Amino acid sequence: MGISSGSIERLSIYLRILRELRREGKIDVPSRIVAERAGVSPATLRKDLSAFGSFGKNGIGYNVDQLIEEIESILGVDRRWKVALVGFGKLGQALIRYKAFSECGFDIAAIFEKDSALIGGDFEGIPILSNKKMPSVCEREGILLAIVAVPSEVAYEVFERCFDAGIRGILNFTDRTGFSPPPHAKILNVNISIEMESLSYFLKH
């Protein structure tokens, strides 16, 4: 069965809600409660989960602790991931200070930057390296994920460089969205300006 990207994103949301419910001391919860906080229908939640197994109990609902573990396993966040940051401009520097990444299990293990004045230094213990070292460093460190926060003009060449270096997943902060990744790889776009323009459209109509 095919699993939609929307379904996967919702699993992340359910996971956050379940952790919240755990902090509130809940043991078992029906789909209705979680779905309500997530802003989706109970049927959507149950369908999302049923693609991966039968985790609930009739008449009771889902065990909070167990479901957290199941979703963590599904999403692959029952481990830590090493991530490369490509581009150490304003946005890159902010992202590296952004605690939510490490809280979710993602550790920035290397920074790659074009500006030779920065190369060789480090930021809070994370080395700032030349782009040329990307293949060797990513292989040695087992880095499969990259955050790309470079100027838009060089986005495509940076994507290529990443995939050549063995990167298999890119979180793209540039506004270039048409790049086709290799078959085994994926690019997800986080485009702030485009979202702002959607809000502008909404206000106008």
Add this chain to the structure above:
Amino acid sequence: MGISSGSIERLSIYLRILRELRREGKIDVPSRIVAERAGVSPATLRKDLSAFGSFGKNGIGYNVDQLIEEIESILGVDRRWKVALVGFGKLGQALIRYKAFSECGFDIAAIFEKDSALIGGDFEGIPILSNKKMPSVCEREGILLAIVAVPSEVAYEVFERCFDAGIRGILNFTDRTGFSPPPHAKILNVNISIEMESLSYFLKH
């Protein structure tokens, strides 16, 4: 006819591509060229546009300059917007330095922050104000859009405060996604951690 949010986001993408084509000196382009760079089918592009009018010429394609103006008008970016930044932490500080906003026509006109040590100061000429002043300042300045970059725990109360202050569009950087905005308002979520988890899922499967 209903216009999907996906269609609106694509219009933003087409707009960027058309500006690029204009820099390259192109006068007229067929849908195929723009669609290719955007990573969508020509039919999708034509349908997206046809919801707003007939802008193309048979046998020729679209006039680049004219189509840029049309899309700018559709999206409401043929003017400048004043935006409030709510939350002046690491992420908020990065976003305010992020040039792409002002390049797209969005000016951060006020910063609202809870920490009383920061209130009363300014950042590059933008005043840092108490949350309590949000209603009066937003009304006086004509601010209808807000970027929310506060800790997740206070997200919902901040959303409420924004809508009470007359804000009608929120770009939400917290990971709380279930909030229901008032009927005339909208929240768009930009969730970095959730996207990272989607990449993690993709790599695991």
Add this chain to the structure above:
DNA sequence: TGTTGTGAAGGCGTTCACAGCC
């Protein structure tokens, strides 16, 4: 009674394919 898991139905967005036009 309360809740899950799921086949069936429905709704929505994309793609196809072609008439119409230059």
Add this chain to the structure above:
DNA sequence: GGCTGTGAACGCCTTCACAACA
């Protein structure tokens, strides 16, 4: 020949509704 605009077909995802079960 080339291209747009669009009704119709298709496919996907969500929602419904109910059998099964504690």
